[in-house]
Amino acid sequence: MPIPDTAQPVHAFKPKPYNGVSFWKAAWKSITRKKSRIIGFAIIILFTLMAIFGPYLYSSHLPINTNAIYAPISWKYPLGTDFEGTSNLALIITGARYVLLAAALGALFTVIFGTVMGLIAGYFVGWSDSIIMRITDFFLTIPSFPLLVVLSTVWNFGHPLAMGFILGITSWGGMARAVRSQTLSLRERGFVEAARGLGLSPFYILFREILPNVSSYIGMNLLTSITGCIYAEVGLFFLGVVPFHVNNWGVMLNMAVFSAGAMSSPDALPYLLSPLLALLLLTLGIVLFLDAVDEMFNPRLKEDV
Amino acid sequence: GSQSNNSNAKFTTVYYYHPISPGAPKNPYNTTGNSFTSFDKMQLAWSSGLATDLNKFYPGLAKSWSESPDGMKATIELQPKAKWSNGKSVTADDVKTSMAIAFTQGTAQSFSLGSVKVLSNKKIELSQVSGGTYKSFMHDALQQTVVPSFQYGKLLPDDIWSVIDQSLYAGKDKTKAAQAKKAQDQLTKLGKSITKFAPKTDISAGPFILKRLNPGEAYLVKNKYFYAANKVKVNSVSLRNYTGNQQIWNYLIAGQLDATPFTSMPKNILNNALNKKTNEKVTTPTYVAASLAFNQKFDPYGNVNVRKALAYVIDREAVQKVAEPVVGKPAKYTDGITDSAAADWIDSSVRSKMNGYNHDLDKAASILEKEGFKKKDGKWLLPNGKPWTMNIYVVNGFSDWIQGGKVISSQLTDFGIDAKPTIVSSFAQYQADMAAQKYAVGFWLNSLSPNLYTAYARIYGTPDGYNILNGKLTYYDQKDKTKGNWIGLPEKLKLSTGETVNPGELTFKLNQLKPDQQKDAVQKLALATNEYVPMIEIWDYTHVQFVNTSRFNNFPVKDEGLMNNMPGVWMAMGYVAPKASK
Amino acid sequence: MIEIKNLQKFFQIKAKFSNHKTVHAVRNVNLTISSGGALCLIGESGCGKTTIGRMLCGMERPSSGSIIIDGQDISRLKRGARAKLLQKIQLIHQDPYQALNPTHTIEQMMKATLKKVAKQKKKDVDWIRQRMDELLKLVGLDPETILFKYPHMLSGGQRQRVIIARALTVEPEMLIADEVVSMIDVSLRLGILKLLRYLRERHNISILFITHDIASARYLGNDTELYVVYKGMVIERGRTERVIRRPQHPYTQALLSAMPILKGIEKPGKDRFVITSQFKQSEEETRGCLFADRCPFKQSICDEKQPELIHNDDAYHACFFPKVRQVAAESI
Amino acid sequence: MSDTSTVNTESTFKEQQKMAISARNINVVYATPTGDIPAVRNVDIDLPRGSITGIIGESGSGKSTLIMAIMNAVTKPGKITSGSVLLNGENDMLQLSSEKQRKIRGKEIGFVFQAAQNSLNPLRRIGQQILDLGRAHEVHDLRALIKYAKELLIRLGLDADRVLASFQHELSGGMRQRVGIMFSLVLNANIVFLDESTTALDMLSQASVLEIIRELQKEKNLTIAFVSHDIGVIADLSERIEIFYAGEIVEEGKTSEVLASPKHPYTKGLIKAIPKISGDIDAAEPLKGSSPDYRTFKQEGCLFYDRCPIRTDSCRDSRPELNITSGYHKVACFRVDAND
């Protein structure tokens, strides 16, 4: 009896190289598919560059000009000046590094804690699941911002790493819960069972079989967590409950409101609005870009054209 | 006809002594108690707070007062018409009870009160403890709060005065000393229960009485039993809770405040406030200065020449212009007291010996070089070759400090010292950390009062290790980290006049001298401060207040001493009248 | 050779705040599959077929009874050894749309297990490539065109073939095919059935075929043993053709009657009957025959006693009143 | 060829009187990112009154789309681009006002869903949903409606009271499917569409559902269109059969006739490929090639060209029409006779 070859494909595909399309190429494709995504991507890149190179654009301390205190918007000061005549634009640019680094770290910690916890809880159902879920519930229920405020009195999170860590600690709950429920449903999916049947290690199953399937969710969450972390962090600085150095967007907000009287006097308004503008622009970029992430991680959308 | 119309006018201001909280008892001894100085919380008299005339008082419940020539006794006569808001008369007994309570609060001890003698229903005599040397005895006594004996008396045991007597024993007898200790403990315990006491009704002998309050404001109405009720032309007062300068600016600019207490503010806010024609600015002197202080434990600030060099580097005028443009004046001299006070105290001969530390970068550089510092690539290196970096600590919410710290950092950085301000989240934290010697450089308020002892104690008191324990001066070395000595000057300072002084002792002595005897000590202290620069004075504050004339007029703007007091005092003195509205 | 002895399975259905329910999913099942043999479990939904399969491949632990693979009782083995032994039995999933990871290409999938095997066998990368090609060709797929594809680019039949190819990477001795064709288009079913038969005949891989479509069972070869399962119990067994033509148990007959008739090609068996009452997972154990509540030929003893599986006429059945009925359709 | 087509139109005109549904020239297009998919093309279909018509085709061949189009209920991104659907020879479903359409749906045409498991509102009890249905169609005696529903449920072998008081999630798949049938009949619809109503069921359930459908059909003289990809089910149930391939009908006729002597190579292959309980197993052959996908729909010539064992070059360029071979038996193939 010959090998039955009934499934001979009719529309012969041209043999392609084995490695297929690279992730980055496909990602780029999905980014450029829409104008809004390109704008979002550009904004994110802009801010990333700002965070990396911003501080090198200016001398290590920004020049002050006591004759241009709260100067209005002009060519020299595109976003006006602060209480000592330093350009707000320069402050925003040099301040981006801390804000973005801490937020990125925070999002990273959130995603890492959340994913690992969620994967473990969802895959190894049983006592580890119960324990992890109790902890997760605990962190989900405690209102995280007040917790951050309280923690700020114990712990000096002046360094972006510490700030990121604490932001991650307080916000991984939602992520863990979502990843767990996805893992729970994925582990019922045939391919996980099949992988187990084939004797693949739990490590392989968790991180190579299941993880890629939640990757688009993780990618989206990474981005939304970044905004969440930026808000929380800037919020902490704005309230002034953490010790801070100047040149930080949240500190600018704090100073604009509580020392410059931006709320009571239009002179200092640019000082208030520049960090707000930066925040909103970054958020906009992330929101626009988010659209592309789902597509980037979805193999279904990779090849079909 | 318009009288009744105006009587509805509500006088609005901000009460900044303590937060207004509905839960707090209506008890003046409670630090957050809902009892409001000058409105329903009365003293015997109100100090003018003027350095030039420390003993100038405005009458409160006391109509007149006199002091024995040796300063050991004060005789006080109460307002004959003074009554509590339930119609009962204010008597000498009330004062005696209040003084007994003052012992339980620790305040009576602080001005060496020894005994109280009721001379008549409205007359009372206060005496210092035997052997007491406190020179501001009457000054402090007059500022004691007076509460009704019928309300508070029952909180005290009948033998309260014998307990007080026992507690005051300072001799060598061991049994008596033990007894005194026990009595002191009993007083402390009593004090605790008194601060917790929550009277059912607010009984006031002041011009107003508390009607209602919510977490944001207190509402008081006129007390018809007030002894000078006819002088009080305001019918109701709304006291808003103080939450921050920004809030006051907002109210001020919106024209909602009839009197605005002192707030620090940037120039744009001032301009905006004055845009409102009915806002009137009132400036009076204050005795507070902002300084940059050093902890000499940290390298290189233990070196006096380094501190001097830094004083040359800082351009105080530029700092003040940014940080405190409205209510500040650049400090001329680093001498421990404000320049306005110094004018009265420092002779020109001494003054001429003082260094103005005028902005002079070359001089600073040459001093540093002499001390072994080197400049490399525009940056100063410490004598040990390490880079020189500096964190200037300031406090969140103290916007002038933050901005000052920022400007000073810029100046220092320009000069070649990497400096940056670090903002501590709360003042409580700041003070705790400061005392725990965590900061090398930070801002400090000095010269807090017209009283020179209090002024110099800001430097040569606890911060430098000098404490008064049981009336005796005790010194703690900086090595004992728990005692709060964060300045760390040597105990003995050799002055350029050749004299060697102990600033802690000199300061302590101020406490026991009459003002006219203080001058010599003050000049030595000022010179020592100038030569050893424990802190660099940056700016002096001026007391800028606002009154709003759209609803009320006849504010005591000419009377500096009165302006230093709360509006309740103004009203009791017949100031502030509703405007005839159309 | 694989043997199952007295296999039982109880499921505790956890209800959070009330009493737990117990489902007796598999009752005293015995079966033997020789290497290269084929065995087919049929029965309606919920009767425990899948559970038997899952217990066999170690996904589920039996409540009692033993599973003996190549003479070794797997419950007596240590974890590692058991896992190794169980790899000889591979489960092919019912749903080809779920059994493949949508984020992996076929190549990635095949490589994941082949790498492991290569490591054990100390083979190199070339061997992996070679083996991959070999296996894909074996299941009738063209490696060149299929390797770089993601599952969503394949048809149901192709997927099922990929799944089989992947199961073959670990060189199993037995495949458990749990309703492998029910999700595939009718026109493609036969291809998969023939593939299974081919594997069995040419590669000596035994097949446990689970289905509720008796017709499919025929295509695995005429030496296939057919086991009819009802409520976890085997109620009739015998050679496929034998059971179809001469069913003795009313339940088997009901199943055969339920096969649709291809008008114009087939005519219905003369004794055909349809039972309309629904299958219920009984909550209490009955003393009597499990099928009694739905049996059209029930008699009073059927409620009293449980019939045993007895040998009769070169087949086994569990019925007090066995009677051969002509229910299967016949060609015209 | 021309004369047959004239005969065709004439006879159809007459037949329309007897037709419960008579659809002409239906075209449905799905707009997708990869382009428009003509899921149903130029389909004419008639459902004679009181008959059971089976529609068979592979997954994705457009069966569901067709019957949705007949009800004018194609969902986005689909669009009916042309056609007419006469109901009992009169109202054109595709032209009626939406309110009239609504009244016809449910009341005159019953529909049992492909995914009948999910065709019930998960948040309302079955009984409530029957009442909703009654109110929507202005049934005045709701009590009687419920009574009738119970009757039907009992006929369908269910515990009626329990079912009416249940939520969807409390019912098993088979029960839901039966409830779906009840819904299609409870307003006394004469025309019932069943879309793969038994696909998810196992053998016994399927057999019993089919049995019930057959009984009810006889009893109420229903017109039924039954869609399935399982030729066995259709062969068993229907009188007439329509073979669907990639959006077009390739063969139609009486079931026994078509099965006994299939004309189209696809039909032939299909019949050969079904696992059968009788006959020689080695004679069975799998159908070659893979199911039609979106590329197939766009093909120029015969849609079955790729998989056809008897294709010629002309098959690639032009598409055969559905022509009568004998009686009601119609085939769309150029080479009808080639294989006989």
Add this chain to the structure above:
Amino acid sequence: MRSFLIRLVWRIFSGILMVLAVASLTFFLIRLMPGDPVSAQYNQLIMQGMTPVQAENQVKVMYGFIPDEPVGEQFINYIWGLLHFDFGQSISYEGIGVSHIILTAAPWTLILVFTGLIASFLIGVLAGVISAIKRSSPSGTVLTVSGSLLHGVPQFVMGLLLAYLFTALWPILPFGAPYDSSIDPGFNWPFISSLMSHAVLPVVTYALSSYGGWLLTMKSSVITVLGDDFILASEIRGLKSSTIVGYIAHNAILPLFTLFTLSIGFMFGGSVFIENIFDYPGLGNLLLKSIDTRDYPLMSGAFLLITIAVIVANIITDFLYTFVDPRIRR
């Protein structure tokens, strides 16, 4: 019904456990605090113009003792106190029990949070339905864009903008107190209108900052439900469109309940900003003030009460959910 009660009891029990866990967390956090609360208080008094001796005496009066019993004992006493709703004594509010202070602040926060939550929920859900149904028309797009924009704006930014607009630029709304103190509190119009006008800004901030979330979630939920088979089935059965919209709304709103629970936490978290910006005397403001003054007992009390509010609200939502979703009910 019985299982319902058992579930209720279980939820409440686990809620209490959660509160105790949070309480222990705050207890030990506070023990980790840098700087001694007592000495912080002492320095504060000096700042207020007292002499060191006076300040020392005061501090002694306020604390009575310096807590130096073993931590274990302190912890047991603390938890024991909590069980009696005794949160200890405030430091900055002399002689007042923390429970008293937080209980006077709590109603204001609750009023703001719940009015804001309910307002944003109702409006957001309504707008979500409209934007889903009209998603290809301009009005739907406008709604969606408004939702995405507002969703992106952090609460404090929203608060600052509103505060600037309505207390500075056009000073038409009051802030700084929950109502005008010269008005007699009670059920009378001047009082109620004063109450409302003072609450407008914070409530609007809450509402606007969560409106976008509701809108977007509701929109996607409605779109999901629109694609559900049973909606198509209902159409084919000829149900009235009003009935179908009802079906859609009911089904679409269920997934929002999980969001609701999360949102409660978020809203209470926002009280820290919003009450600070508008000087509203609620728990969030209290928390900040207690941190400023390093009033640790008050701080942990305020934090604990916020957590308790969130937990209680979660339990309530959970039970409401069992009422609207029959799938959960047994």
